[in-house]
Amino acid sequence: MARTNSVNFTGANQFPIASAGTDIFKKEDVQVATKSLDLHTHGAGLGAPVDVSALAAGAIDGSKLTDNTVTSAKIADGTIVAADIADAGITNAKLGPDVARANLLTNGGFEIWQRGNGPLSTNGQYTCDRFALSLVGTDTLSVSRDTANVDIGSTYCAACTFTLGTGAGGTAWYQPLGPDQPQLKGRTLSASVRIKTATANAVRLNFYTNGTGGAMVSSAYHSGSGAYQTLTVTNSIPSDATTFNFAIGFAASCVAYIDNAMLVVGSQPANYAPLHPADDLARCLRYYEILGEGAGEIAVTGYQAAGQPIDATLSYHVRKAVTPTITKNGAWGVLNCGQPGTNGGYVNSVVLRITATASGTTSAVNNAGGANVTIEANP
């Protein structure tokens, strides 16, 4: 056989190999081989590559790895455990939308419609609880409770029929936050809402704030796919803001279904997480409630001299955000008096008053449909 050359040592370090007894032997064979052996590193041209199977398990420690070079592809899915993460090491920016967080909106699921199921279309009017209409120019927007087009897990959504006039995209259906939630000042807030419409570039989210550096930030428009899409928007509320509103904005005539709105602290929006119904209603009652929803729930009776009043204190279910307006609705059943009135409402209660026409037993009761007292406080 002929002499051959090494294949794992190459270049200046390649050495000849006499592989048969008849091959000539030169002293340089040993000289080159020993020099190459001295340089042996398993690097290119300096020996065979390392056979990792020959390494003992656990033989390589982290110090042998270059800093900041291990990427996700090198880590098996589902193997990171909590102990691998530094305490307080996960920031809001790393949260996914399915991480449930506290919803800052009132009635974000659009489940509560104390004022009625609509259609409601008067400018400035509250529709479902805490969401009001802001109409611009000749635009019209009608909001109704809807069950046929709800998002997953929802009982009701809002059906919004919008006709564009001269509003130029300014008309909105909004929830005011600033007056009653001042603790949100100086924070970054993110909102998400589920919206369904078949009209492209008609509906989006608007998040307005005043204050130093404050501005309105808008989401992308719904694509008009006809299916529910999640729109999101993030804005920072200046510490000196006095008005900040979260809104669904309308820019083109359309029918849109709105459901499952979520507002959270932080730069990452969150998917809607429903409240317990009791908590959901309690938030709404801070701003609006009905006393005497059932006929006969409120009865005031006494014996009084002619022209003298009988007062009865009615406590609210929930303390109001500000001193409320009290509205006595409907025709009540009365005996020896006119219709009941109030001497004004307060944040915790209202005093209902009837005045005796003649001396004797005097009473009033809400014994007819629509005969009730509504308490409304809109900060």
Next chain:
Amino acid sequence: MSIYVSDFTSATEWQVIHDDAYGGGHGGTIDPSTVKHTLNMDQTENHNFLVITCPVCDATSTHPVGGGAQPVSVQQMFVTHASANGCPCGQVDASDPDNLAESHVRLQILRMDGPERIQI
């Protein structure tokens, strides 16, 4: 949202809306002189509340000076009412300049709901 003034048309006519009325919202015209303060136990007028009656269904809304359900409209109603009639507390007379009535109402709002509630 209760019965509230949507347009202070003139000294003898206001437009009102009752938007959450039983069976659906409605509205109409009222005579401003029908808007009255509530009465205290001693039958004196309470300058912190005004009662407005729906011209359609006779429902009544008792509005606080702070604004209640409709702060801008209600606060303006108190100013307009005090400018025309004076205030039962005696601090404002019907013949006083309008800005005195407004200042008085602002003070009432501040006392009832705090300074951030003032919207007029």
